[in-house]
Structure formats: C-alpha cells, structure tokens
Amino acid sequence: MDLTTEYLGLRLKNPLLPGASPLVDNLDSVRRLEDAGAAAIVMHSLFEEQIALEARAELNHVDAHEFSFAEATTYLPAADDFALGPDRYLEQIGKIKRTVGIPVIASLNGVTPGGWTSYAKLMEDAGADALEVNVYYLPTDPLQSSADVETQVLDVTKLVTDAVGIPVAVKLSPFFSALPHFARQLHDAGARGLVLFNRFYQPDLDPEALDVKPSLQLSDPYELRLRLRWLAILSATMSGDLSASGGVHSGLDAIKALMAGATTVQMVSVLLQQGPGHFAEVLKFVDRWLDEHEYESLAQLRGSLNLRTCPDPSAFERANYLKILQSWSGR
C-alpha cells in the first residue's frame, strides 16, 4: 500500500508522526523512531514561558547573590557558555537533522508577539523543515474577549509565517468558540496546517492540603473523540492540512483519525508508555488494515467519514449528544 502523504508541503513516506515529546531529546530514540517508520520528527516545544522564566529565575536567584561578598563573588560556575534552553534547542535541531533522513518539524510554544518569535527564524536556519507554532493559552482576564484572544494568535501566526520561508502549522487548543471560522483566518494568515489539539495540563486539587496540584497525565484513547469530531468538521471545508494529536494509541485509532480527515496522525503518550518500537506496530496495522479492507489508496480513506462525506453528518453535530442521552434514558 502506498502510504505517502503530503503534509505542509513535505513529502512523507506515511502519515504517522511521533508528536512533540521528550523522546526527541535523545538521538538514540530519534534513530529508533526513524527505524520504526516515523515519517517525520516533531520536536518538543520551546516554551516562551520557559525562556522567560528561566531567565528571570537566574536573575533573581543566581545573579542577585553575585558580587555581594568578598570571598565569593559568584556561587556557581560562570555560565557564559551554558546557554539557556533556546540555543541548546537550536543545536538539537541540527543534531537530529544529521542523525535522520526524515523531515524535522520544530515546535515553538508561546502566545504573545515578542522577542521569542525571533527563534522561529533561528530554527529555520538551524535546519528545521517546518514549524509547529503551539498557541497554548488560558485566558483568565475577564476584560479579554474571545476576539482579543483570536487576534493575538493570528498576530503571532502572521509574525512567524512572515519571518520564515518554511511551512508553518498552528497547534490549537479545542477551546475556540467558532473554530471553523478561526481556522480559515489562520489559513489566511499563512498557516499551512492545523494540529488538533494540544492538551493542557489539568491540575488536580488536594483537599487535605487545600492546594492545587499541577499534574501531567498521559492521554487516553477516549480523548480521540474530540479530535475526530473537529477533524471531520474542519476537513470538510478547509483547504489546509490537518494533523491529529491526542488520544491516538492504536492502529485503529489512527485509521479513525485519517477517516475523519487528518492528513497526518501524531502519537506521544503511547510511545512514552511502550517505547519507540510501538510505532512500527501501529504503522504495520494501518498498512495491513488498508490492504485487508481493500482500499486502493490512503486518499480513498482520508476524510471518508468527515462532515461532508459521512452517512449521517448530524452525528457530528449537537444531536450526537442528545441521541446518546436519549438512548441511555431509554434503557
């Protein structure tokens, strides 16, 4: 079966990608992912927040103690050559490029137009084949409207797409009130594709300690449902590429995402749990499944169950919810 896929203008040997994760920190696992059939490497995100936080922490906790006391003008080795995350990240792009033959998609995470967007250009210079801009933002200010939020994301997108020549995808959260409209605007702003969706850290509460506990949970296959719906809705009208991210754990999950309209399918949690080797199994499954079900091509399958082509489009709309409730109450 020919699985070749065009994503963000890149020619990929198949539609399956390891998503942004710490796996790419290690060149060994990057190599293993390529061996397992990964079509491209998506690097973990360089966080705007992280860049600013680390710099601030160093100023407050390291620099503030310098040149105060005669016996110790500093307390840690001079860090002239110890770059903050960004430089290390840029170096890592180069290293991965030299290690593997598949495209490398770098990822930049932030929300405000600012100094950090200059890293987009540096990533391109370092050899990235495409960029994923991850807009990861929780509006908590009652004076900020949804339009403000959208404008900000569009500004960032434009800033980045203007700055670089390589294709740019935007990774979104699911919390936009009119996603199809916003998706169109992003496309107009220069985004070649959308990645659906990023996952927020969901903090837990500790009732004993009266505190909030930040926690990171790996994804659950159930989370795929949300992606399936929006892939189906957006792929029906959108001309850009879509990438499914979140909840794909098995070959069948991948098939579903592709049927809903995903151009590519990203996996993270399951690879973290089962190792890069699992990638090969999913790929094999997809390949076999298409053969067994006598598909002629991947294109035949892709989007076959989206809002435009599925037998019952209302199932993707509000009715879906009602129906389930009705069926439950009918028991």
Add this chain to the structure above:
Amino acid sequence: MISPIRRATVDGNEAAAAVAYALTETLAIYPITPSSPMAESCDEWAAKGRKNLWGTIPRMVEMQSEAGAAGALHGMLQAGALSTSFTASQGLLLMIPNLYKIAGELHPFVLHVTARTLATHALSIFGDHSDVMACRQIGMAMLASATPQEAQDMAAVAHAATLRTRVPFMHFFDGFRTSHEVAKIDLLPEGALRALVDEADVEAFRRRALTPDAPVLRGTAQNPDAFFQAREACNPFYAVLPGVVEDLFAKLEELTGRPYRLFEYEGAPDAERVVVIIGSGAETSAECSAWLNAHGEKTGVLKVRLFRPWSVAHFAAALPDTVKAIAVLDRTKEPGAVGEPLYQDVVTSLAEARTAGLLPRSCDPVVVGGRYGLSSKEFTPSMVRAVFDELKAEAPRNHFTIGIVDDVSGTSLAWDREWDIESDDVTRAVFYGLGSDGTVGANKNTIKIIGEETDNFAQGYFVYDSKKAGAVTISHLRFGPRPIRSTYLVSRANFVGVHQWEFFDRLDVLDVAAPGAVVLVNSVHGPEAVWAALPREAQETIVTRKLRLYTIDAYRVARETGMGGRVNTIMQTCFFAISGVLPRDEAIAQIKKAIEKTYARKGPEVVQKNFAAVDATLASLHEVVVPAAADSDRHRPPPVPEDAPDFVQRVTGMMLAGRGDLLPVSAFPVDGSWPTGTTKWEKRNIAQEIPVWDADLCIQCNKCVLVCPHAAVRAKYYEPSVLDLAPPTFKHAAFRSTAMEGMKFTIQIAAEDCTGCTLCVQVCPAKDKANPRHKALDMAPQLPLREAERANYEFFLGLAEPDRKLMKAEVKAVQFYEPLIEYSGACAGCGETPYIKLLTQMFGDRLFMANATGCSSIYGGNLPSTPYTTNREGRGPAWSNSLFEDNAEYGLGIRVALDKHHEQAQELLKLLAAQAGDQLVADLLGGYSSDEATIAAQRERVLVLREKLRGVDDLAARRLELLADYLVKKSVWIVGGDGWAYDIGFGGLDHVLWSGRDVNILVMDTEVYSNTGGQSSKATPMGASAKFAVSGKEQPKKDLALYAMMNGTAYVSRVAFGAKDGQTVQAFFEAEQFPGPSLVLAYSHCIAHGYGMEHGLEQQKLAVESGYWPLFRYNPHRTAPGEEPLKLDSAAPKIPLSKYLANELRYRILERSNPEHARALQAAAQKQVTSHFEIYQRLRDSMKVPAEPASN
C-alpha cells in the same frame, strides 16, 4: 615588540591565571580566598577546551586540602608534568612540608600566591605578607608583583625562570588589592610566552622525570655523613638565579617595552630618603615620592621584586649612594623578632654590601623598619609621606607602625588623613549599592567600556560587606589618561552614586565626596522632595562642599521596565550621562553593547528589559536645586541605640558606621576575645516585607519558629495577666495546651531583624479554609509595621522564658526556648542556621561550639557584630573557631579539658567532703547528666557548694571554686560544613569518631564549599555542576553516614529539617544524650544550589522523598531485644530523583551544556540512590535485634 598591543581589563587573579594556564600541564588545586578565582578560571577554561602553549588542555585535580594539593603537585613534578597551583594564607602553610621537598629536589614549579593574612587572634581573608613571609626559608624563589599588569608579567617570568634554574618559584601579589583589582593591562601575546620559555628547558625537565624506563631513586634517607654536603650541593642553582631572572626581564622588555628590575628604584637619583617595600604598596609609595620630589624633596622608593634568593649585589646597585635614611616597610608582623623580615634583610644587606665594597663606606644610612597594611589596612600617599617625614628626624623612630593609631605601645606615626595628591585629570567615582541590585556587575562593565572603548586607563576595586543578607557594596573606580598607580581606596571622589536611599541613614556616604563633586541619588522622593528627605548631616556636606545633586527614582524605572530590584543599568546610564566620560549617545550604545554581552545568554527578554531601562532612564534623571543652607531637622540615626553597652557604643558602633579604621589599638581586646550578643544592637531593617501573624488562624505548631534562619520569628506562652502592659497592637491567642490551660500564646516577629526570606510563610500549615491563600503567616510591607512591631517585640522579649525543666524533644516544645544565636549575617533563607539555632535552644546554656572555618564561622563570628548571645542568667554558647582543617581535633581537645576539669572537681569534692557535707557531695557526684532537671538541680547544688566553700580556709577549696561549674555537664558540639567534614578535616573527624569521647559533630552539608563560592567537595552529588566540577561531578557523593556507622561505636543520624523537623529535634536530642561521639549530617539548602531559598524546604522534602537523602538515626546502644539500632525515618523512594534535581540550577547547568552527559550522570545517580536505599534497608534488617533471645 612582536605584535600590536592588545589590552584588556582584568583583575590580578585572571592576569596571573591566564599565564599559569598557558604554561601548565597539570594542576592540583584547593579553594582558598582570595586565590580561588585563579583555580576557578583554569577549571572553566579547561571545561571549554582552551589549550595551553603546547596545544593540549591542562588537567586538574581538586584535592582534599592544600596539604593534599602539595603532595599531588610533588608527584606531578616527580613524574615530569609542568605543574602549578594557587593558594594563600593557611593554605600556603599547609603546603610548606611539601614545598621543602619540591625545592630540595629542584623541581621547576610555580605556586601563585595571593598574599593573605594568617589567622592569629582572628581570621582575616584580606591581604598582607604574613603567609609568604612564613615561607622565606623554604628554598623557593620568591617573586613579587605589585599590580595586575605585573601579576601577568611576573607570572610569565616565574614560569620561564623556574624551568631555566630548576628552583621552584613562589609568585605572589597582594590579596584583594592586586588579586581583585580590575585594571586595564597590556596582554602578553602568546608569542611572548613562547619567546620567554625555552623549549630546551622543558625538554630537560621532561628528561629528569622519574621513570621505570630509566630509574633513579628520589627521597632517600641520609645520615650525618652525607646530608650536610648534599644539602649544600644546590647552592649554584641559587647563585645563578638572580642573573637568570634579570635576563628574562631584559627579554620581556624587548618583547613588550616594559622594563623590570630585581630591585627597582624609582625616585630622585640623589635621594636622601628611601622607602624599601614589596607589593602593591610600592605603587602608592612611588606616587607619593614623585609628588614630594616635584615639590623639592629628595626621596625614592626601592621596590623589591625578587625577594628570594636575595641578591645583595643587585640591592646595593639599585640603591642611590646618596641615601641617608631608609625606612623598610613590612606588611607583616613578627612579634618578638629584631624586626620584620624585609627590614632584617635590608640591614644585613647594607652591612654585607659595605663590607664587600659594593657600597661606598660613606653610604651609611640610618635604617628603620615599620609595619603597614596588615589585613588590607589602607595604605595611602599621606601615610607614605609621614614615613618620609619621619626619616628627616635625627633619630627616626624604629619599629613603627603606619596606618593605625597605636595608643598602647606608641608605635604609630601620625599622618594627615585629609592630605591627598590625586591628579585632577583622574575621574574618581564611588558607588554605594546593594549586592542584590547589581551595582558591582554594572561597574565592572563600566570599567570595561571605558578601559576598552576609550584611551583612558581604568581601575576598579570593590569593597564588600561581611554580611551575606542585605550586603552593601562600595565600588571605587578611577579613569585617567595615564596608568593608575593608586593602590588605595578613593577618598576624594568627584562622583558619588548612592544606589539605595536608606544608606543615608546608615553610613556617611558623602564623606568621600570631593568639593564640587556630583552626587547621584536613587530616591523615591522626586527632584522637588529629595532635599527635604535627606538627613541634616548629608545636607550640610552637600552645601559646604558645594556638591551637585542629581536624583532619579530608579526603583520606579526598574519596576516599570520589568527589572525588579536591579537598578544597576539605570544608575550606570545616569553615571555616563552626568560624568561625560563618553559622549552621551556613544555611552548609551556602549552600555547596550555591554548589556547584550552580559545578558545575551539569558534570552532576549532580559536584554530587552535592560534596553528599556536604559532608554527610560534619562527622562527620569533630574538635577536638584540645592538650597543655600541645610534645613532638615532630621539627623542620621546613631549606628547603635544609645542604650547599647559601652563597648558596643565605642567599638561596634564605629565599625558598623564604616569608621572602624579610626579606632585606636586600645579599643581592642588583646587576645581576640570579643563580647557576644551584639547583633541585637544593629537593627538592619533589610526586609521589604515581613511575615504578619494571624492569631486566630494559627494552630501553634511553632514550625515557623524552627525554620527562621535569623531567629526573627519567636513563640512564647505566658500568663494572661501580663497583657495588661502590652502595646496596643500586640497579638495573642489562647494557648492550645491542656497542661497549661488559660495561658496565652504569641508568635512575634522581630520586624527589624527579619530578612524577608519567607521560609516561615512557606512552612506554615494553617490556611484559611475559605481562602487558602491566606495563612496564619502572610507577608506584608515592613515599613508601615516597623514602629508598632518594634514595641511589640520589645514587650515580647520581656516576657518570662519557659522553664527548661519542661524541655521535651518535640518541635513545638523546643521552639519556646530562647535561641542563643540571633540576627546573624547569614543569607536570607539560609539552610544552615536553623540547625545551629536549634542547638542553642536545646543546649545553649551549657554549649561549647568548635566551629570549622566556613560560612558558619563567618556568620557566627565575622565582625562587626556577633550573633551568639546569652540568656538572662548570662549563660550562652562558648563559641570559637580555630582553623578549617583542625576543627574535630579542636573540639575533642575541649572535651578532654572539660573531662579533666570534671575529674579534678570530683577529686577535690571528695577531698572536701567533710566540709561540704557528705550528702551534697554524693548528690554532686551523681548529678553529672544532660537531663535538664538534673542540670537545674546540679546548678543549685553548685551554688550551695560555693557558699560552703567560702568559709573553708584550704587551698583545695580555692581550687574547687574554680572548677565547680564543671560539675554541671557541658555539651560539646563540633560544627562545620561539608568542605571541612568530607575533605580537609576528614582525618580529624575520623579520629574523633574513633575516640570514644562524648562529643557531638554537626555537619551542615551544603554539598559545596559555600563560603568560598561553591567549589566542589566530596559531598557534591553526581551530576551537579560546581566550581572545580564545571563539567558535572562524575563521582557520587561520599556517604559519610555509612562510613561512620561502620565504626559501630558512634551515634549517626541524617536529618533534613525541611522534610521532617521532628526527626531533626529527636536526632539532636539523642546525639547529645549518647555517651560517645555522635555525628549528625544535616541537609542544608544553599544559594550555591541555584534556586530561590524560599523553596529550600520543598527541596529538602523532595530530596528525602526521592531517596536521595534518607533520614535515619543509628544508635549502636539500641541492642535490647526487639530494638533496631538503625531506624530509617523516611520511606522508600516515592518519586524519581529527576523531580528533585530538575529544580536546581546546579543540575540544569550540565543539562544545558551537555545534555547527554547530564542524562547519563542522572541515570547513574538514580541507580546509586536506589541501591543505596536498599543498602540502608538491608543494614537496618541485619542489625535488628530479635524480640526474643535466640535459644541455643
């Protein structure tokens, strides 16, 4: 000259280290102030792959002490590797035995020494020649530098000369004055080093290496028949040495144009009065002499460069034979000697020279010796003039001192403190800042900008605080068209920057201002109100000296541009704008360039913020219209309150006000003894915010009291009736105690002593249920609370102290007892002081502390003020510091003495049983115990005994009176950090652990040499970056606890108060009770770990939860059936080690610089932590005593 001159602004340490590095293959190093930066630079250069002259990276090994380093160096040299090291002071003394060997075997070697005071009646980190002068007999050549430029040049000559002559060299320069002075120097090009060092000498050295391929034997033992002759065999090597150095000087001059002489004379060719001097003081002397000669006098200065071997011929040749009087100035003191070393050499040389015909018989000058500059005491042109003036006398005073007022022995020469010869074309600027506001860093950039971007020469010298929290820094900068030779502080500044407003109330900051100077003040008051806000003294200085006053609200600019408390770039921009050293636009461009260089690696955000601060500055800078007369009613408050004791008023207060130099000899105790309890008179008010107590919410756990590093949070319970006299805002709650129902309880903050670290707020478990952000302790601005809390605290201190007989080994109970260390100069949020404070609460009134040199000896005993204090009975910790390396032995000695006193007291008691009464004697003999009730009873008995002895007319009674207090058991604690316990003092620690004596050892483990700036020790964990382990520590942390347990006779515990405070208290209690040696290893978070200290407690928890720092208590006496000698007090690892490591920059540094290596080391560390915990579990299980004795 071989290439165009390259100039750089560097300090003396860097200048010397760069040469040493280039000419070295192996180094053995150990940190000691002020030499550490040389070794640190070498380590960093090696980590970055910098190569030496032969294209290879020098390799270094950090040793456990300077003695160890010297041993390693001897080995390196023996095996034929070009080697070097750096040291000072006591460190140099520890090397002496090996240096004799190295010299005796004629190994070419250079030891670079930042000459530093030796500890005598007190330690001092500052500069003088007492250390190097203690080495003049070794047989090393000794070459002195006087400036950073010379530190580089003489380093090169020393390395070349040692290879040529085979005689090892000590290259020395003045600690701090030269080692830390930043100056613009001409760099030695690599070509010059190649030209100086003869490859043939290197080859010859290599060929002499000891090798089994062609063995000889070194290190024989020789007998009377051979030793003497063999010892004399080296003489020719010393004989040719001055000539060799002279040749190298000539070569250096050829290469660089800089002339140097073995004895360098500068002054009138027909001088009648000459000063002979070594080191940085020679520069000042020459400056003064030149001025005097320009004003018609005939003076000169003979600067000694090659001190050993001393060449009488060269000395005589350099001395003008017109000289009639010579003053030899020594920067050292040798009590009881005929005179100090240089003086003796000069006297002898003159005699020899005349005898040998090297000087005309007519040249018969009067020679006097004098001491100056001990411990970096200022040495100014005016003092030099006083010396030259003294030489005019018929019989000039001999063995004088200059720079102090000696009203005890009358040695001192008077000098005019106002006299100044600095040229008007030299810009002299003094900046008062806080360590945390970045003033020094910005000033270093300023020097670089002016030094490297203009034709000006530049000099910077920085005076630091002895306090680590809220430290004041004073920067002394000079810029001028000629090389700057003023090796003393700026006393007449034409620019004074006051970067923190509150300094006006603490110090006479304008005293340094020259008439007409510019004063730049950071103030919230604005240009209209700032004048009125100044204290009267400052106003008067401004008016009488006609100072120009500028002001800026740099706090506001910093806030608005996101700079937080860093006002440095703002004030720096103001300096350039006002001083006009550079055209304004160019200055701003240069500042921005420097910002980019300094902060680029911190990301664009930081750079942008600094740029924004620079851009926003000038609009906020205003010149203030100065009225014709001072008009303020407000005076600068006295440094200590008027009710402080006499000594504190006379001495401490002067030192606190920065006027300690004015104190005469008679003000000081003769033997280094110093009164305790003086920090309480120094209200520093350094916290912007302090904790505020919510009496209703508080659950009265007293954890906040325990964690407070400065004893600024206190708890008491008391009778409700006393509240009648309480100030109106004094807070209280009903005491939650069934045993003490009806009593009241208060948590009180010492608002003026708090450093604002927030540890108390972090630890507070009591949250408001409806609004958990509000706790029983919340931070609030200090200023509005200051007055009321001052009264509240005073009232609180007057409340009765709890009965010590009720002491229980529980956190809450213990924390009611008075801490007998308070308001120390430790860092805000210090992880060590809570342990020491706990010690003083539990055992303080009978506590002996032997304190190893390090952070704890500095915040414990660095003047001006002393934090150890006494209780109402006048009892308190008997604290002392001997050295770094000997602390365990020192503490053991104290124990032995106490035991002997006790034994003798018992003997005398028995002897006087008839007079004292049998029952009392029996009770006293049986009352030697650590139990609080027994101690109280025993003290009562001692009082009764004294009463009885008074009437006994017997010498034995008199002797017993002197020893009676030793019938009450004393608690001996040997306290120090990991550098001491794991490294330099380990031999002693080991010995004491095996001694069986009843001593307690507290190791506050910060996992680096904290006090000297975070160098790696054997306690440094694997994967952490530290100085001397820039590339990440490869070896795991030494498990000192496991080692100590193997002894099987010592109590051993590992504690972390942030993780389990109750276990810490329990361990201290058990250690003290244990009738043999006890070792308590205490996790101590530290600023050298690279994170905010407010998270210290959280990190302690993570250290324990990850299994990195397992808590336990091992008592070899717990051997009854069913008992466990080893109790593990923390659970098996719950979280991965990475969760703990990720929060600390010391681990992140390696992740950034070499992520793969970091991951490998972290994986190895994780494995080690896991297996180590299993070892502890297995040990516990194997030691467990069966519940029932096993039947045979």
